[in-house]
Amino acid sequence: GVLSFVSVMFGYLLFSNFYFKSKKIEYQFGELLCSIFPTLILVAQMVPSLSLLYYYGLMNLDSNLTVKVTGHQWYWSYEFSDIPGLEFDSYMKSVDQLELGEPRLLEVDNRCVVPCDINIRFCITSGDVIHSWALPSMSIKLDAMSGILSTVSYSFPTVGVFYGQCSEICGANHS
Structure with a gap:
């Protein structure tokens, strides 16, 4: 044929x-x-x-703060490079851990809190499979691949809670 x-x-x-x-x-x-x-x-x-x-x-x-974001299956790791020792893992809350009003599949146990009105550089990578770190309300989406460091700079204009997510299907319970 x-x-x-x-x-x-x-x-x-x-x-x-x-x-x-x-x-x-x-x-x-x-x-x-x-x-x-x-x-x-x-x-x-x-x-x-x-x-x-x-x-x-x-x-x-030209950034005032650098945050290294590492994607893992089922959680994200955050490391503030400018503040020694400040690093933590952020796991998605299960349905039984949610409080009233918290969105399912978006709420986490440790939020990444950053200041507003300063230029923040996010360096995104992966520890295992391909992920996609996204803040949909801010129109930010970067692929996180093992061995590659993707960067984006952003200045949050307002104070608020902005829910991030993995926009790549990286396995069951992807965060």
């Missing part, structure tokens, strides 16, 4: 290429436009993309 279709298409392309080359049709100006125009489009897209990438890299360097 697929092999015969690919073979027929490949044969057709070879035949048509030799057939039209033998006619000696010259469209040099058209070929030049078809080469230069896409190149100019790519360059026009590349310049703003590289400038934003450079700006984003500089923004990560």
